Amino acid sequence: MIQVDALPLHELRERTSEKWQEYPADVLPLFVAETDFAMAPTVKAALQKALDAGDTGYIASRSPLAEAYARFAERRFGWQVDLAMTRSTADVSMGIVEILRRVVQPGERVVVTPPVYPPFYDLVEEAGAEVERVPLRDTGTAWELDLDGIRAAFDGGARAILLCNPHNPTGTVHARDSLAALAELADEYGVAVISDEIHAPLAQPSADFTPFLSVSPAARRAGYAIVSASKAFNLAGLKCALMVAADDATARVLRGLPVEVVWRTGQFGLIAAVAAFHEDSDPWLDGLLRTLDRNRVLLEDLLARHLPGARYRIPDAGYLAWIDVSALGLGDSPARRILKEAKVALNAGGAFGAEGEGFVRLNFGTSREILTDAVERIAALVAR
Template identity: 80%
Template sequence: MLEVTALPLAELRARTSEKWREYPDDVLPLFVAETDFPLAPAITAALQRAVAAGDTGYVASRTPLADSYAAFARRRFGWDPDPGRMRSTADVSMGIVEILRRVVAPGERVIVTTPVYPPFFELVTEAGGVVERVPLRDTGTGWELDVDGIRSALDDGARAILLCNPHNPTGTVHSRDSLAALAALADEYGVAVVSDEIHAPLVQPGTAFTPFLSVNDAARRVGYAVVSASKAFNLAGLKCALMVTASEETTAIVRRLPVEVEWRTGQFGLLAAVAAFSEESDVWLDGLLHTLDRNRRLLADLLAEHLPGARYRIPDAGYLAWIDLTALGWGDNPARRILQDAKVALHYGPAFGTEGAGHVRLNFGTSPEIITDAIERIAALVGR
């Protein structure tokens, strides 16, 4: 298997992206969802060809992006989406907003399943909606959708559901059964489900990922998926995502979006995404998943050894760890103290909703050495 290893710290500190520019050099940045690995070789080659050729103009009206994603979905998820039912845009967040604007009226409520990716709250507001929080159910060993809570919110008038699948920050991969129950509810109440599936390529082997639109006819009637290579392949700055539909009605809604929504796609983002979704990049992605598997387990071992009061469930997808530090008595937002006193930057738990009190989100998409250093620094605060 191809070994995908993080770049040395000195090289990472030369990067100019948010992760490496937000804080001084004495801080280990494990907050924002960027990874520390070199690009997949096929992506590097595609971008180098474009630069050499001066291929830096507008995105074309006809591109291989949709076909590339459809082939990727068949190989990786056993799903066969129709390339003719896809449109591109700049990123997943933009796709979510543009779809929500068409499926909810100003002031209507949109369900989000907290704790959840913090921009979800702002995206709903930007689209003119009002956030309706329905927390995930803690099963004692993991998290799942609270279908009864969602039904109650729909009974009370909510008009759309913004789904995170796989879920950020918990790394939960929603089961086919729970997604089918969600689709049935949405179909019964005549509401849309917008599924953010940006972390789907990062589901670990042994865990089955179910694209929402693949679940059943009800899901295809009510659903929209927004997908991107950006999280798995670290391409966020290049700006490319796809809005995917699976019925005549939902496809018509996306097709009616202004052409400018599609033209916001970045040319480099599109070229990089086509390379990422190609078979040539599968070996790299498998190597990345192997690296992330080792890192997620290393983190569990380090927490057990150095911070036994921490509660952490190994995620099934992604490179983000949701850690409960309540038992340490560091308040509702322990990331503040950790940043100030340990010089480790983690994402603030309360930003994910009230369920995030006492929690932090840690990005383990980096080297074992950085993960180990970070946990040892945090552990040194215990008893101080």
């Protein structure tokens, strides 16, 4: 296992990506889903080789991406992917829209499960459909799919559901039984399940992540998965995702996509993804997971010591913390006040749906020092 540490702050501020350019230098940016770690050596070497060779053209009609991901999925999740039932595209969001355009008609409804990744709402509208909200159930100790609510939505005519697994922003890895029940409902009503599994490589080993398409024959008939190395390996700007089917009928949908959907895949994104999914990258990924495990526990300790009124559940996956700050007296827009007065940039919970009011999303994919500084700044604001 490789030790994966965040870069020092002065090096991070040299980056030109959204995370480090959106706000002035006195702000600690813990909002957008980028991480602060050095690139995995295997990925860096693959990109450097491509640069040295001037390998910067269009993606080839035949590439090793599907095979690389299939081997990754077998190693990490015990899931067997059929290479012939895959297509690449630029990113997960594009894959969602393009599949939705082919499984729902204009004006039909698509279920989302708030609080959820804010672009989901826009992607449904981009596809010409309408959003139907079925919030996650809060059991008091965890979040889970509201299967009764989802059944009611399907019974009322919803034609698809966007599944976020692992879930953003809560970090929930949905239980196999829950996914199996969703698959049965979708199969019964003829509803498409589009599973965004971009955070799957970041599921902690103890969380027992289950790919939706691996759950059952019903899941394979109803489902599509969209996967990417971008979140785990911090490659969002390189543009590469993989759409996966597991049934002849759904595979025909992928094969029927316009060739431009595939050609929008970035050449560097594809090269980086193939390297990321290779077994040689596993030690780096395991090291990253270990670092994130320490950070998610550190955050719990920091909040308990400095902001005991905040409520936080350690996530099963990823590097995003969903924190209820409604008891801290920060007003109706806590993220805005934290940014203005504490100089810490977080995501406002309300952007994820009405269920997120009073929450903030914090990115702990950073150094222990930055994470500690951020919580202490917020604590000082609350104390004032």
